[in-house]
Amino acid sequence: MTQDKKDHDLQIDDLVLSASERxxxxxxxxxxxxxxxxxxxxSWFRLPSIGANTAVAGFAVMMLAAGFVGYNLPDIAIGSTxxxxxLLAMGEPSLIDGFPSVLTGIDQ
Amino acid sequence: xxxxxxxxxxxxxxxxxxxxxxxxxxxxxxxxxxxxxxATRFLGREDEAEEVVQDVFVRVWRHAGSYDPAKAKVSTxxxxxxxxxxxxxxxxxxxxxLVGLDDTSTEVPDAQPTAADRIYxxxxxxxxxxxxxxxxxRQRMALLLCAVAELGNxxxxxxxxxxxxxxxxxxxRARRSLRQIxxxxxxxxx
Numbered sequence: 001m002t003q004d005k006k007d008h009d010l011q012i013d014d015l016v017l018s019a020s021e022r023x024x025x026x027x028x029x030x031x032x033x034x035x036x037x038x039x040x041x042x043s044w045f046r047l048p049s050i051g052a053n054t055a056v057a058g059f060a061v062m063m064l065a066a067g068f069v070g071y072n073l074p075d076i077a078i079g080s081t082x083x084x085x086x087l088l089a090m091g092e093p094s095l096i097d098g099f100p101s102v103l104t105g106i107d108q
Numbered sequence: 109x110x111x112x113x114x115x116x117x118x119x120x121x122x123x124x125x126x127x128x129x130x131x132x133x134x135x136x137x138x139x140x141x142x143x144x145x146x147a148t149r150f151l152g153r154e155d156e157a158e159e160v161v162q163d164v165f166v167r168v169w170r171h172a173g174s175y176d177p178a179k180a181k182v183s184t185x186x187x188x189x190x191x192x193x194x195x196x197x198x199x200x201x202x203x204x205x206l207v208g209l210d211d212t213s214t215e216v217p218d219a220q221p222t223a224a225d226r227i228y229x230x231x232x233x234x235x236x237x238x239x240x241x242x243x244x245x246r247q248r249m250a251l252l253l254c255a256v257a258e259l260g261n262x263x264x265x266x267x268x269x270x271x272x273x274x275x276x277x278x279x280x281r282a283r284r285s286l287r288q289i290x291x292x293x294x295x296x297x298x
Binding site (some may be wrong): 008009011013014015016017018020021022023024026029030032033034036037072 | 129132133136137140144145146148149154158161162163166169179196233236237240250251252255256264279286287
């Protein structure tokens with residue numbers, strides 16, 4: 001029975017092989033591979049490869065950081081009461097908390 | 109892969125690592141067709157399969173220096189690369205389909221009738237192809253690596269990154285599904 005089962009498996013595998021038959025032009029594959037290799041930049045010039053997810057996440061963090069700094073920097077640097085009040089008005093007291101009043105421009 | 113073939117293939121990899129493009133051509137001659145068959149039947153698209161096979165050999169060229177014959181046979185290593193690239197393609201296609209950008213117009217219908225079609229009957233093989241397309245991806249890949257690439261179960265396990273037991277289960281299920289199609293056709297013919 002074991003041998004019959006194995007023969008049956010071989011019959012299926014043979015069908016699969018037949019169903020998968022297709023011609024392949026090895027010289028065309030070789031030519032295409034050579035073109036790809038010749039088109040790729042030289043290794044010393046190649047940027048390190050990073051995953052797409054990492055790149056997107058990194059970019060998002062950068063934008064958030066830039067936004068945070070850019071959003072607060074004028075107020076911190078100038079220390080104007082007006083800007084500090086603007087922050088409060090926009091409901092962002094957390095951005096002001098912790099900063100000395102001289103920096104936020106808000107009179108405590 | 110018999111030991112002599114593995115020895116010759118490993119020697120080719122060494123030459124490729126030294127920058128011998130001719131050796132790469134020989135490797136493509138030895139393995140290109142079977143890789144193309146596996147990729148085509150797995151992905152269902154000839155154009156994508158051809159891209160995958162090209163990328164396999166691009167990676168071979170770039171990483172030939174890191175190939176260790178003690179860890180895997182050349183054929184196993186090639187098919188491990190092919191499996192990963194095929195899965196990547198499949199995921200990318202699923203994502204494109206999700207956002208409505210998958211271009212199904214480039215799908216190529218089944219190739220011209222082959223000698224196998226004449227032996228088994230084109231209609232029967234078309235049913236087998238359709239049945240294979242409906243198999244879960246892992247079953248389809250395991251079956252293709254067994255039947256087309258002629259890898260052993262341990263090599264399939266290595267190529268797919270799963271256990272040998274898992275490979276055996278995948279093959280049992282895949283063959284069972286195809287056997288139903290095959291038995292139905294035989295009943296009709298008798």
